[in-house]
Amino acid sequence: MVGHDAGDLARRLAENAEAVCRRYLSAGRRHGNYWLVGDVRNTPGRSLFVRLHDTANGRAGKWTDAQSGEHGDLLDVIRESLGLVDFRDVADEARAFLSLPRPDPIPPSQDCPVRKLGSASSSEAARRLWAMSGPITGTAVETYLRRRDMTLLHGAGALRFHPRCFYRPDEHSLTETWPAMIAAVTDLDGTLTGVHRTWLAADGRGKAPIDHPRRALGGLLGHAARFGVASDVLAAGEGIETVLSLRVVMPDLPLAACLSSAHLAAIMFPPTLRRLYVLRDDDPAGDHAVATLMARTKEAGIECLVLSPRLADFNDDLRYLGRGAMRAILHPQLAPQDVARFLLPIMH
Known part of the structure:
Protein backbone atom coordinates (compact mmCIF):
# COMPACT_ATOMS: atom_id res chain seq x y z
CA MET A 1 0.00 0.00 0.00
CA VAL A 2 1.06 3.56 -0.63
CA GLY A 3 1.44 5.83 2.42
CA HIS A 4 0.43 9.48 2.52
CA ASP A 5 1.75 11.80 5.21
CA ALA A 6 -0.16 14.77 6.66
CA GLY A 7 1.44 17.30 4.33
CA ASP A 8 0.61 15.29 1.22
CA LEU A 9 -2.99 14.75 2.35
CA ALA A 10 -3.41 18.44 3.15
CA ARG A 11 -2.06 19.38 -0.29
CA ARG A 12 -4.39 16.97 -2.08
CA LEU A 13 -7.36 18.24 -0.09
CA ALA A 14 -6.40 21.84 -0.93
CA GLU A 15 -6.51 20.97 -4.63
CA ASN A 16 -10.17 20.08 -4.05
CA ALA A 17 -10.90 22.76 -1.45
CA GLU A 18 -14.41 23.65 -2.57
CA ALA A 19 -15.49 20.00 -2.71
CA VAL A 20 -14.08 19.48 0.81
CA CYS A 21 -16.02 22.49 2.07
CA ARG A 22 -19.25 21.33 0.46
CA ARG A 23 -18.88 17.94 2.17
CA TYR A 24 -17.65 18.91 5.64
CA LEU A 25 -18.76 22.54 5.97
CA SER A 26 -22.15 22.14 4.33
CA ALA A 27 -23.73 24.85 6.49
CA GLY A 28 -21.66 27.47 4.64
CA ARG A 29 -21.55 28.83 1.13
CA ARG A 30 -19.08 30.13 -1.42
CA HIS A 31 -18.37 33.85 -1.69
CA GLY A 32 -15.77 34.68 -4.35
CA ASN A 33 -12.52 32.87 -3.52
CA TYR A 34 -13.71 31.94 -0.02
CA TRP A 35 -16.02 29.48 1.66
CA LEU A 36 -17.84 31.20 4.53
CA VAL A 37 -19.28 29.34 7.51
CA GLY A 38 -19.79 29.93 11.24
CA ASP A 39 -16.90 27.82 12.53
CA VAL A 40 -14.80 24.74 11.83
CA ARG A 41 -17.48 22.56 13.47
CA ASN A 42 -19.91 23.49 10.65
CA THR A 43 -22.07 25.96 12.53
CA PRO A 44 -24.08 28.31 10.26
CA GLY A 45 -22.59 31.80 10.04
CA ARG A 46 -19.85 33.84 8.32
CA SER A 47 -16.97 34.01 10.81
CA LEU A 48 -14.73 31.35 9.24
CA PHE A 49 -13.08 31.91 5.86
CA VAL A 50 -11.58 29.04 3.84
CA ARG A 51 -9.39 30.08 0.89
CA LEU A 52 -10.46 28.04 -2.16
CA HIS A 53 -7.57 28.87 -4.53
CA ASP A 54 -3.97 29.99 -4.17
CA THR A 55 -3.52 33.76 -4.18
CA ALA A 56 -0.68 36.17 -3.50
CA ASN A 57 -1.98 36.38 0.07
CA GLY A 58 -2.09 32.68 0.89
CA ARG A 59 -2.54 29.06 -0.06
CA ALA A 60 -5.72 27.20 -0.92
CA GLY A 61 -7.18 25.17 1.92
CA LYS A 62 -5.99 27.49 4.66
CA TRP A 63 -8.68 28.90 6.92
CA THR A 64 -9.06 31.30 9.82
CA ASP A 65 -11.95 31.85 12.18
CA ALA A 66 -12.10 35.63 12.68
CA GLN A 67 -14.21 35.17 15.81
CA SER A 68 -12.08 32.66 17.71
CA GLY A 69 -8.67 33.20 16.10
CA GLU A 70 -8.38 29.49 15.26
CA HIS A 71 -6.69 28.62 11.99
CA GLY A 72 -5.51 25.53 10.18
CA ASP A 73 -5.91 23.45 7.04
CA LEU A 74 -8.49 21.07 5.61
CA LEU A 75 -7.33 18.13 7.72
CA ASP A 76 -8.34 20.20 10.74
CA VAL A 77 -11.71 20.83 9.07
CA ILE A 78 -12.31 17.10 8.71
CA ARG A 79 -11.25 16.39 12.27
CA GLU A 80 -13.33 19.12 13.91
CA SER A 81 -16.44 18.82 11.75
CA LEU A 82 -16.65 15.06 12.40
CA GLY A 83 -15.48 15.20 16.02
CA LEU A 84 -12.53 12.87 15.41
CA VAL A 85 -9.70 12.51 17.94
CA ASP A 86 -6.99 10.22 16.51
CA PHE A 87 -5.08 11.43 13.48
CA ARG A 88 -5.32 7.96 11.98
CA ASP A 89 -9.10 8.40 11.79
CA VAL A 90 -8.71 11.84 10.23
CA ALA A 91 -6.25 10.51 7.65
CA ASP A 92 -8.52 7.53 6.85
CA GLU A 93 -11.44 9.89 6.28
CA ALA A 94 -9.31 12.14 4.04
CA ARG A 95 -8.11 9.16 2.01
CA ALA A 96 -11.67 7.92 1.61
CA PHE A 97 -12.76 11.35 0.41
CA LEU A 98 -9.84 11.50 -2.04
CA SER A 99 -10.33 7.83 -3.08
CA LEU A 100 -6.78 7.02 -1.98
CA PRO A 101 -5.70 3.57 -0.72
CA ARG A 102 -5.15 3.03 3.00
CA PRO A 103 -1.47 2.76 4.01
CA ASP A 104 0.16 -0.31 5.50
CA PRO A 105 -0.23 -0.50 9.30
CA ILE A 106 2.61 1.08 11.28
CA PRO A 107 3.74 0.44 14.85
CA PRO A 108 1.96 2.64 17.46
CA SER A 109 5.29 4.25 18.41
CA GLN A 110 5.54 5.68 14.89
CA ASP A 111 1.95 6.87 14.67
CA CYS A 112 1.30 10.53 13.92
CA PRO A 113 0.43 12.79 16.87
CA VAL A 114 -2.87 14.63 17.06
CA ARG A 115 -2.55 17.89 15.15
CA LYS A 116 -3.45 21.09 16.95
CA LEU A 117 -5.30 24.05 15.47
CA GLY A 118 -2.78 26.60 14.28
CA SER A 119 0.28 27.55 16.31
CA ILE A 136 9.02 56.37 15.85
CA THR A 137 9.94 59.99 16.72
CA GLY A 138 13.22 60.97 15.09
CA THR A 139 13.62 57.63 13.32
CA ALA A 140 13.56 56.32 9.76
CA VAL A 141 9.86 55.58 10.21
CA GLU A 142 9.04 59.24 10.85
CA THR A 143 11.17 60.25 7.85
CA TYR A 144 9.45 57.69 5.65
CA LEU A 145 5.95 58.82 6.61
CA ARG A 146 6.69 62.55 6.39
CA ARG A 147 8.19 62.11 2.93
CA ARG A 148 4.80 60.69 1.93
CA ASP A 149 3.13 63.85 3.35
CA MET A 150 1.77 62.08 6.44
CA THR A 151 2.61 64.77 8.97
CA LEU A 152 -0.12 64.17 11.56
CA LEU A 153 1.60 61.43 13.54
CA HIS A 154 0.46 62.08 17.11
CA GLY A 155 -1.73 59.29 18.38
CA ALA A 156 -0.05 56.78 16.06
CA LEU A 217 3.64 37.91 11.46
CA GLY A 218 1.03 36.36 13.75
CA GLY A 219 -2.77 36.48 13.49
CA LEU A 220 -4.19 39.12 11.14
CA LEU A 221 -7.53 37.89 9.82
CA GLY A 222 -10.36 39.86 11.38
CA HIS A 223 -7.93 42.22 13.13
CA ALA A 224 -6.18 45.47 12.15
CA ALA A 225 -3.61 48.13 12.91
CA ARG A 226 -5.82 50.71 14.63
CA PHE A 227 -5.59 54.50 14.84
CA GLY A 228 -8.19 55.84 17.23
CA VAL A 229 -10.90 53.97 19.12
CA ALA A 230 -13.98 53.14 17.08
CA SER A 231 -17.47 53.49 18.48
CA ASP A 232 -20.26 54.20 16.00
CA VAL A 233 -18.13 55.15 12.98
CA LEU A 234 -15.01 53.50 11.53
CA ALA A 235 -13.03 53.80 8.29
CA ALA A 236 -11.13 50.70 7.18
CA GLY A 237 -8.66 50.17 4.35
CA GLU A 238 -5.81 47.91 3.34
CA GLY A 239 -2.53 49.80 3.71
CA ILE A 240 -1.08 51.75 6.62
CA GLU A 241 -0.11 54.63 4.32
CA THR A 242 -3.61 54.73 2.85
CA VAL A 243 -5.44 55.08 6.16
CA LEU A 244 -2.86 57.46 7.64
CA SER A 245 -3.39 59.74 4.65
CA LEU A 246 -6.99 60.24 5.76
CA ARG A 247 -5.81 61.32 9.21
CA VAL A 248 -4.28 64.43 7.65
CA VAL A 249 -7.74 65.83 6.84
CA MET A 250 -9.87 63.71 9.22
CA PRO A 251 -7.75 63.41 12.41
CA ASP A 252 -10.62 62.36 14.69
CA LEU A 253 -12.01 59.62 12.46
CA PRO A 254 -11.13 56.15 13.87
CA LEU A 255 -9.17 54.17 11.29
CA ALA A 256 -8.20 50.54 10.75
CA ALA A 257 -5.49 49.28 8.39
CA CYS A 258 -6.26 45.63 7.63
CA LEU A 259 -3.07 45.10 5.55
CA SER A 260 -4.59 43.12 2.64
CA SER A 261 -7.85 42.90 0.72
CA ALA A 262 -8.65 39.49 2.23
CA HIS A 263 -8.14 40.78 5.76
CA LEU A 264 -10.15 43.91 4.98
CA ALA A 265 -13.07 41.73 3.85
CA ALA A 266 -12.86 39.79 7.12
CA ILE A 267 -12.57 42.69 9.59
CA MET A 268 -14.51 42.20 12.81
CA PHE A 269 -17.05 44.92 13.56
CA PRO A 270 -17.10 46.72 16.93
CA PRO A 271 -20.39 45.94 18.69
CA THR A 272 -21.45 49.61 18.68
CA LEU A 273 -20.59 50.22 14.99
CA ARG A 274 -23.34 51.92 12.98
CA ARG A 275 -21.45 53.14 9.90
CA LEU A 276 -18.41 51.70 8.14
CA TYR A 277 -16.41 53.59 5.53
CA VAL A 278 -14.42 51.32 3.22
CA LEU A 279 -11.34 52.83 1.60
CA ARG A 280 -11.46 51.28 -1.82
CA ASP A 281 -8.35 50.21 -3.73
CA ASP A 282 -8.86 50.34 -7.49
CA ASP A 283 -8.21 46.68 -8.36
CA PRO A 284 -10.19 43.41 -8.54
CA ALA A 285 -9.14 42.35 -5.04
CA GLY A 286 -10.31 45.69 -3.70
CA ASP A 287 -13.64 45.30 -5.50
CA HIS A 288 -14.08 41.85 -3.96
CA ALA A 289 -13.37 43.22 -0.47
CA VAL A 290 -15.97 45.95 -0.97
CA ALA A 291 -18.58 43.44 -2.18
CA THR A 292 -17.93 41.15 0.77
CA LEU A 293 -18.17 43.99 3.28
CA MET A 294 -21.36 45.28 1.68
CA ALA A 295 -22.94 41.87 2.25
CA ARG A 296 -21.61 41.50 5.80
CA THR A 297 -22.62 45.00 6.93
CA LYS A 298 -26.11 44.60 5.45
CA GLU A 299 -26.54 41.39 7.42
CA ALA A 300 -25.29 43.13 10.58
CA GLY A 301 -27.50 46.22 10.12
CA ILE A 302 -24.50 48.54 9.60
CA GLU A 303 -24.44 51.31 6.98
CA CYS A 304 -21.54 50.81 4.56
CA LEU A 305 -20.18 53.69 2.47
CA VAL A 306 -17.28 53.43 0.02
CA LEU A 307 -14.58 56.12 -0.17
CA SER A 308 -12.83 56.17 -3.55
CA PRO A 309 -9.62 58.08 -4.33
CA ARG A 310 -9.19 60.07 -7.52
CA LEU A 311 -5.77 58.56 -8.22
CA ALA A 312 -4.49 55.07 -7.39
CA ASP A 313 -4.95 55.46 -3.62
CA PHE A 314 -5.48 58.16 -1.01
CA ASN A 315 -1.77 58.61 -0.39
CA ASP A 316 -1.34 59.48 -4.06
CA ASP A 317 -4.24 61.94 -3.71
CA LEU A 318 -2.54 63.53 -0.70
CA ARG A 319 0.93 63.69 -2.26
CA TYR A 320 0.09 64.81 -5.78
CA LEU A 321 -3.19 66.70 -5.38
CA GLY A 322 -2.81 68.16 -1.88
CA ARG A 323 -4.93 68.46 1.25
CA GLY A 324 -7.50 70.82 -0.22
CA ALA A 325 -8.19 68.52 -3.16
CA MET A 326 -8.34 65.51 -0.88
CA ARG A 327 -10.90 67.27 1.30
CA ALA A 328 -12.96 68.07 -1.80
CA ILE A 329 -12.72 64.43 -2.94
CA LEU A 330 -13.94 63.10 0.41
CA HIS A 331 -16.66 65.69 1.17
CA PRO A 332 -19.40 64.36 -1.17
CA GLN A 333 -18.65 60.74 -0.25
CA LEU A 334 -19.23 61.21 3.50
CA ALA A 335 -22.52 61.03 5.35
CA PRO A 336 -23.61 64.67 5.90
CA GLN A 337 -23.37 64.40 9.69
CA ASP A 338 -19.78 63.16 9.42
CA VAL A 339 -18.62 66.15 7.36
CA ALA A 340 -19.00 68.52 10.30
CA ARG A 341 -17.89 65.87 12.79
CA PHE A 342 -14.69 64.69 11.16
CA LEU A 343 -13.60 66.68 8.08
CA LEU A 344 -11.21 69.54 8.83
CA PRO A 345 -12.19 72.87 7.23
CA ILE A 346 -9.97 74.33 4.53
CA MET A 347 -7.32 76.54 6.11
CA HIS A 348 -6.66 79.79 4.28
Whole structure:
Protein backbone atom coordinates (compact mmCIF):
# COMPACT_ATOMS: atom_id res chain seq x y z
CA MET A 1 0.00 0.00 0.00
CA VAL A 2 1.06 3.56 -0.63
CA GLY A 3 1.44 5.83 2.42
CA HIS A 4 0.43 9.48 2.52
CA ASP A 5 1.75 11.80 5.21
CA ALA A 6 -0.16 14.77 6.66
CA GLY A 7 1.44 17.30 4.33
CA ASP A 8 0.61 15.29 1.22
CA LEU A 9 -2.99 14.75 2.35
CA ALA A 10 -3.41 18.44 3.15
CA ARG A 11 -2.06 19.38 -0.29
CA ARG A 12 -4.39 16.97 -2.08
CA LEU A 13 -7.36 18.24 -0.09
CA ALA A 14 -6.40 21.84 -0.93
CA GLU A 15 -6.51 20.97 -4.63
CA ASN A 16 -10.17 20.08 -4.05
CA ALA A 17 -10.90 22.76 -1.45
CA GLU A 18 -14.41 23.65 -2.57
CA ALA A 19 -15.49 20.00 -2.71
CA VAL A 20 -14.08 19.48 0.81
CA CYS A 21 -16.02 22.49 2.07
CA ARG A 22 -19.25 21.33 0.46
CA ARG A 23 -18.88 17.94 2.17
CA TYR A 24 -17.65 18.91 5.64
CA LEU A 25 -18.76 22.54 5.97
CA SER A 26 -22.15 22.14 4.33
CA ALA A 27 -23.73 24.85 6.49
CA GLY A 28 -21.66 27.47 4.64
CA ARG A 29 -21.55 28.83 1.13
CA ARG A 30 -19.08 30.13 -1.42
CA HIS A 31 -18.37 33.85 -1.69
CA GLY A 32 -15.77 34.68 -4.35
CA ASN A 33 -12.52 32.87 -3.52
CA TYR A 34 -13.71 31.94 -0.02
CA TRP A 35 -16.02 29.48 1.66
CA LEU A 36 -17.84 31.20 4.53
CA VAL A 37 -19.28 29.34 7.51
CA GLY A 38 -19.79 29.93 11.24
CA ASP A 39 -16.90 27.82 12.53
CA VAL A 40 -14.80 24.74 11.83
CA ARG A 41 -17.48 22.56 13.47
CA ASN A 42 -19.91 23.49 10.65
CA THR A 43 -22.07 25.96 12.53
CA PRO A 44 -24.08 28.31 10.26
CA GLY A 45 -22.59 31.80 10.04
CA ARG A 46 -19.85 33.84 8.32
CA SER A 47 -16.97 34.01 10.81
CA LEU A 48 -14.73 31.35 9.24
CA PHE A 49 -13.08 31.91 5.86
CA VAL A 50 -11.58 29.04 3.84
CA ARG A 51 -9.39 30.08 0.89
CA LEU A 52 -10.46 28.04 -2.16
CA HIS A 53 -7.57 28.87 -4.53
CA ASP A 54 -3.97 29.99 -4.17
CA THR A 55 -3.52 33.76 -4.18
CA ALA A 56 -0.68 36.17 -3.50
CA ASN A 57 -1.98 36.38 0.07
CA GLY A 58 -2.09 32.68 0.89
CA ARG A 59 -2.54 29.06 -0.06
CA ALA A 60 -5.72 27.20 -0.92
CA GLY A 61 -7.18 25.17 1.92
CA LYS A 62 -5.99 27.49 4.66
CA TRP A 63 -8.68 28.90 6.92
CA THR A 64 -9.06 31.30 9.82
CA ASP A 65 -11.95 31.85 12.18
CA ALA A 66 -12.10 35.63 12.68
CA GLN A 67 -14.21 35.17 15.81
CA SER A 68 -12.08 32.66 17.71
CA GLY A 69 -8.67 33.20 16.10
CA GLU A 70 -8.38 29.49 15.26
CA HIS A 71 -6.69 28.62 11.99
CA GLY A 72 -5.51 25.53 10.18
CA ASP A 73 -5.91 23.45 7.04
CA LEU A 74 -8.49 21.07 5.61
CA LEU A 75 -7.33 18.13 7.72
CA ASP A 76 -8.34 20.20 10.74
CA VAL A 77 -11.71 20.83 9.07
CA ILE A 78 -12.31 17.10 8.71
CA ARG A 79 -11.25 16.39 12.27
CA GLU A 80 -13.33 19.12 13.91
CA SER A 81 -16.44 18.82 11.75
CA LEU A 82 -16.65 15.06 12.40
CA GLY A 83 -15.48 15.20 16.02
CA LEU A 84 -12.53 12.87 15.41
CA VAL A 85 -9.70 12.51 17.94
CA ASP A 86 -6.99 10.22 16.51
CA PHE A 87 -5.08 11.43 13.48
CA ARG A 88 -5.32 7.96 11.98
CA ASP A 89 -9.10 8.40 11.79
CA VAL A 90 -8.71 11.84 10.23
CA ALA A 91 -6.25 10.51 7.65
CA ASP A 92 -8.52 7.53 6.85
CA GLU A 93 -11.44 9.89 6.28
CA ALA A 94 -9.31 12.14 4.04
CA ARG A 95 -8.11 9.16 2.01
CA ALA A 96 -11.67 7.92 1.61
CA PHE A 97 -12.76 11.35 0.41
CA LEU A 98 -9.84 11.50 -2.04
CA SER A 99 -10.33 7.83 -3.08
CA LEU A 100 -6.78 7.02 -1.98
CA PRO A 101 -5.70 3.57 -0.72
CA ARG A 102 -5.15 3.03 3.00
CA PRO A 103 -1.47 2.76 4.01
CA ASP A 104 0.16 -0.31 5.50
CA PRO A 105 -0.23 -0.50 9.30
CA ILE A 106 2.61 1.08 11.28
CA PRO A 107 3.74 0.44 14.85
CA PRO A 108 1.96 2.64 17.46
CA SER A 109 5.29 4.25 18.41
CA GLN A 110 5.54 5.68 14.89
CA ASP A 111 1.95 6.87 14.67
CA CYS A 112 1.30 10.53 13.92
CA PRO A 113 0.43 12.79 16.87
CA VAL A 114 -2.87 14.63 17.06
CA ARG A 115 -2.55 17.89 15.15
CA LYS A 116 -3.45 21.09 16.95
CA LEU A 117 -5.30 24.05 15.47
CA GLY A 118 -2.78 26.60 14.28
CA SER A 119 0.28 27.55 16.31
CA ALA A 120 0.97 30.13 18.97
CA SER A 121 4.62 30.44 17.90
CA SER A 122 4.11 33.18 15.29
CA SER A 123 1.92 35.24 17.63
CA GLU A 124 4.50 34.92 20.40
CA ALA A 125 7.24 36.00 17.99
CA ALA A 126 5.09 38.99 17.05
CA ARG A 127 4.74 39.98 20.71
CA ARG A 128 8.49 39.74 21.22
CA LEU A 129 9.22 41.89 18.17
CA TRP A 130 6.73 44.52 19.33
CA ALA A 131 8.29 44.59 22.79
CA MET A 132 11.77 45.10 21.29
CA SER A 133 10.62 48.05 19.14
CA GLY A 134 10.50 51.69 20.19
CA PRO A 135 8.84 55.05 19.40
CA ILE A 136 9.02 56.37 15.85
CA THR A 137 9.94 59.99 16.72
CA GLY A 138 13.22 60.97 15.09
CA THR A 139 13.62 57.63 13.32
CA ALA A 140 13.56 56.32 9.76
CA VAL A 141 9.86 55.58 10.21
CA GLU A 142 9.04 59.24 10.85
CA THR A 143 11.17 60.25 7.85
CA TYR A 144 9.45 57.69 5.65
CA LEU A 145 5.95 58.82 6.61
CA ARG A 146 6.69 62.55 6.39
CA ARG A 147 8.19 62.11 2.93
CA ARG A 148 4.80 60.69 1.93
CA ASP A 149 3.13 63.85 3.35
CA MET A 150 1.77 62.08 6.44
CA THR A 151 2.61 64.77 8.97
CA LEU A 152 -0.12 64.17 11.56
CA LEU A 153 1.60 61.43 13.54
CA HIS A 154 0.46 62.08 17.11
CA GLY A 155 -1.73 59.29 18.38
CA ALA A 156 -0.05 56.78 16.06
CA GLY A 157 0.79 54.47 18.94
CA ALA A 158 0.14 51.45 16.73
CA LEU A 159 3.46 52.14 14.99
CA ARG A 160 6.94 51.49 16.34
CA PHE A 161 10.51 51.46 15.02
CA HIS A 162 13.01 48.62 15.01
CA PRO A 163 16.53 49.63 13.90
CA ARG A 164 17.73 46.15 12.85
CA CYS A 165 14.77 43.94 11.98
CA PHE A 166 15.68 40.55 10.54
CA TYR A 167 14.79 39.91 6.89
CA ARG A 168 15.33 36.63 5.06
CA PRO A 169 14.34 36.51 1.36
CA ASP A 170 13.74 32.74 1.48
CA GLU A 171 14.81 29.66 3.42
CA HIS A 172 17.98 29.28 1.34
CA SER A 173 19.22 32.87 1.76
CA LEU A 174 21.28 34.59 4.42
CA THR A 175 19.51 36.75 6.98
CA GLU A 176 19.77 40.52 6.53
CA THR A 177 18.86 43.38 8.86
CA TRP A 178 17.09 46.60 7.91
CA PRO A 179 15.30 49.38 9.78
CA ALA A 180 11.59 48.61 9.93
CA MET A 181 8.24 50.17 10.69
CA ILE A 182 6.42 47.77 13.01
CA ALA A 183 2.64 48.03 13.15
CA ALA A 184 0.68 46.42 15.98
CA VAL A 185 -2.24 44.27 14.84
CA THR A 186 -4.90 44.05 17.55
CA ASP A 187 -8.35 42.59 18.10
CA LEU A 188 -11.40 44.59 19.20
CA ASP A 189 -10.26 44.41 22.83
CA GLY A 190 -6.84 45.85 21.99
CA THR A 191 -4.99 42.56 22.45
CA LEU A 192 -1.94 42.18 20.20
CA THR A 193 -2.49 39.31 17.76
CA GLY A 194 0.32 40.03 15.28
CA VAL A 195 2.55 42.65 13.71
CA HIS A 196 3.19 43.98 10.23
CA ARG A 197 6.73 44.85 9.14
CA THR A 198 7.70 47.41 6.50
CA TRP A 199 11.46 47.32 5.94
CA LEU A 200 12.92 50.74 5.15
CA ALA A 201 16.04 52.20 3.60
CA ALA A 202 18.61 53.22 6.21
CA ASP A 203 17.81 56.93 5.76
CA GLY A 204 14.05 56.38 5.69
CA ARG A 205 13.70 57.92 2.24
CA GLY A 206 11.83 54.90 0.92
CA LYS A 207 11.39 51.18 1.41
CA ALA A 208 14.41 48.90 1.69
CA PRO A 209 15.78 47.64 -1.68
CA ILE A 210 14.58 44.07 -1.13
CA ASP A 211 12.12 41.82 -2.95
CA HIS A 212 9.40 41.77 -0.30
CA PRO A 213 9.60 44.86 1.92
CA ARG A 214 6.28 44.10 3.64
CA ARG A 215 5.48 41.00 5.67
CA ALA A 216 3.04 40.06 8.42
CA LEU A 217 3.64 37.91 11.46
CA GLY A 218 1.03 36.36 13.75
CA GLY A 219 -2.77 36.48 13.49
CA LEU A 220 -4.19 39.12 11.14
CA LEU A 221 -7.53 37.89 9.82
CA GLY A 222 -10.36 39.86 11.38
CA HIS A 223 -7.93 42.22 13.13
CA ALA A 224 -6.18 45.47 12.15
CA ALA A 225 -3.61 48.13 12.91
CA ARG A 226 -5.82 50.71 14.63
CA PHE A 227 -5.59 54.50 14.84
CA GLY A 228 -8.19 55.84 17.23
CA VAL A 229 -10.90 53.97 19.12
CA ALA A 230 -13.98 53.14 17.08
CA SER A 231 -17.47 53.49 18.48
CA ASP A 232 -20.26 54.20 16.00
CA VAL A 233 -18.13 55.15 12.98
CA LEU A 234 -15.01 53.50 11.53
CA ALA A 235 -13.03 53.80 8.29
CA ALA A 236 -11.13 50.70 7.18
CA GLY A 237 -8.66 50.17 4.35
CA GLU A 238 -5.81 47.91 3.34
CA GLY A 239 -2.53 49.80 3.71
CA ILE A 240 -1.08 51.75 6.62
CA GLU A 241 -0.11 54.63 4.32
CA THR A 242 -3.61 54.73 2.85
CA VAL A 243 -5.44 55.08 6.16
CA LEU A 244 -2.86 57.46 7.64
CA SER A 245 -3.39 59.74 4.65
CA LEU A 246 -6.99 60.24 5.76
CA ARG A 247 -5.81 61.32 9.21
CA VAL A 248 -4.28 64.43 7.65
CA VAL A 249 -7.74 65.83 6.84
CA MET A 250 -9.87 63.71 9.22
CA PRO A 251 -7.75 63.41 12.41
CA ASP A 252 -10.62 62.36 14.69
CA LEU A 253 -12.01 59.62 12.46
CA PRO A 254 -11.13 56.15 13.87
CA LEU A 255 -9.17 54.17 11.29
CA ALA A 256 -8.20 50.54 10.75
CA ALA A 257 -5.49 49.28 8.39
CA CYS A 258 -6.26 45.63 7.63
CA LEU A 259 -3.07 45.10 5.55
CA SER A 260 -4.59 43.12 2.64
CA SER A 261 -7.85 42.90 0.72
CA ALA A 262 -8.65 39.49 2.23
CA HIS A 263 -8.14 40.78 5.76
CA LEU A 264 -10.15 43.91 4.98
CA ALA A 265 -13.07 41.73 3.85
CA ALA A 266 -12.86 39.79 7.12
CA ILE A 267 -12.57 42.69 9.59
CA MET A 268 -14.51 42.20 12.81
CA PHE A 269 -17.05 44.92 13.56
CA PRO A 270 -17.10 46.72 16.93
CA PRO A 271 -20.39 45.94 18.69
CA THR A 272 -21.45 49.61 18.68
CA LEU A 273 -20.59 50.22 14.99
CA ARG A 274 -23.34 51.92 12.98
CA ARG A 275 -21.45 53.14 9.90
CA LEU A 276 -18.41 51.70 8.14
CA TYR A 277 -16.41 53.59 5.53
CA VAL A 278 -14.42 51.32 3.22
CA LEU A 279 -11.34 52.83 1.60
CA ARG A 280 -11.46 51.28 -1.82
CA ASP A 281 -8.35 50.21 -3.73
CA ASP A 282 -8.86 50.34 -7.49
CA ASP A 283 -8.21 46.68 -8.36
CA PRO A 284 -10.19 43.41 -8.54
CA ALA A 285 -9.14 42.35 -5.04
CA GLY A 286 -10.31 45.69 -3.70
CA ASP A 287 -13.64 45.30 -5.50
CA HIS A 288 -14.08 41.85 -3.96
CA ALA A 289 -13.37 43.22 -0.47
CA VAL A 290 -15.97 45.95 -0.97
CA ALA A 291 -18.58 43.44 -2.18
CA THR A 292 -17.93 41.15 0.77
CA LEU A 293 -18.17 43.99 3.28
CA MET A 294 -21.36 45.28 1.68
CA ALA A 295 -22.94 41.87 2.25
CA ARG A 296 -21.61 41.50 5.80
CA THR A 297 -22.62 45.00 6.93
CA LYS A 298 -26.11 44.60 5.45
CA GLU A 299 -26.54 41.39 7.42
CA ALA A 300 -25.29 43.13 10.58
CA GLY A 301 -27.50 46.22 10.12
CA ILE A 302 -24.50 48.54 9.60
CA GLU A 303 -24.44 51.31 6.98
CA CYS A 304 -21.54 50.81 4.56
CA LEU A 305 -20.18 53.69 2.47
CA VAL A 306 -17.28 53.43 0.02
CA LEU A 307 -14.58 56.12 -0.17
CA SER A 308 -12.83 56.17 -3.55
CA PRO A 309 -9.62 58.08 -4.33
CA ARG A 310 -9.19 60.07 -7.52
CA LEU A 311 -5.77 58.56 -8.22
CA ALA A 312 -4.49 55.07 -7.39
CA ASP A 313 -4.95 55.46 -3.62
CA PHE A 314 -5.48 58.16 -1.01
CA ASN A 315 -1.77 58.61 -0.39
CA ASP A 316 -1.34 59.48 -4.06
CA ASP A 317 -4.24 61.94 -3.71
CA LEU A 318 -2.54 63.53 -0.70
CA ARG A 319 0.93 63.69 -2.26
CA TYR A 320 0.09 64.81 -5.78
CA LEU A 321 -3.19 66.70 -5.38
CA GLY A 322 -2.81 68.16 -1.88
CA ARG A 323 -4.93 68.46 1.25
CA GLY A 324 -7.50 70.82 -0.22
CA ALA A 325 -8.19 68.52 -3.16
CA MET A 326 -8.34 65.51 -0.88
CA ARG A 327 -10.90 67.27 1.30
CA ALA A 328 -12.96 68.07 -1.80
CA ILE A 329 -12.72 64.43 -2.94
CA LEU A 330 -13.94 63.10 0.41
CA HIS A 331 -16.66 65.69 1.17
CA PRO A 332 -19.40 64.36 -1.17
CA GLN A 333 -18.65 60.74 -0.25
CA LEU A 334 -19.23 61.21 3.50
CA ALA A 335 -22.52 61.03 5.35
CA PRO A 336 -23.61 64.67 5.90
CA GLN A 337 -23.37 64.40 9.69
CA ASP A 338 -19.78 63.16 9.42
CA VAL A 339 -18.62 66.15 7.36
CA ALA A 340 -19.00 68.52 10.30
CA ARG A 341 -17.89 65.87 12.79
CA PHE A 342 -14.69 64.69 11.16
CA LEU A 343 -13.60 66.68 8.08
CA LEU A 344 -11.21 69.54 8.83
CA PRO A 345 -12.19 72.87 7.23
CA ILE A 346 -9.97 74.33 4.53
CA MET A 347 -7.32 76.54 6.11
CA HIS A 348 -6.66 79.79 4.28
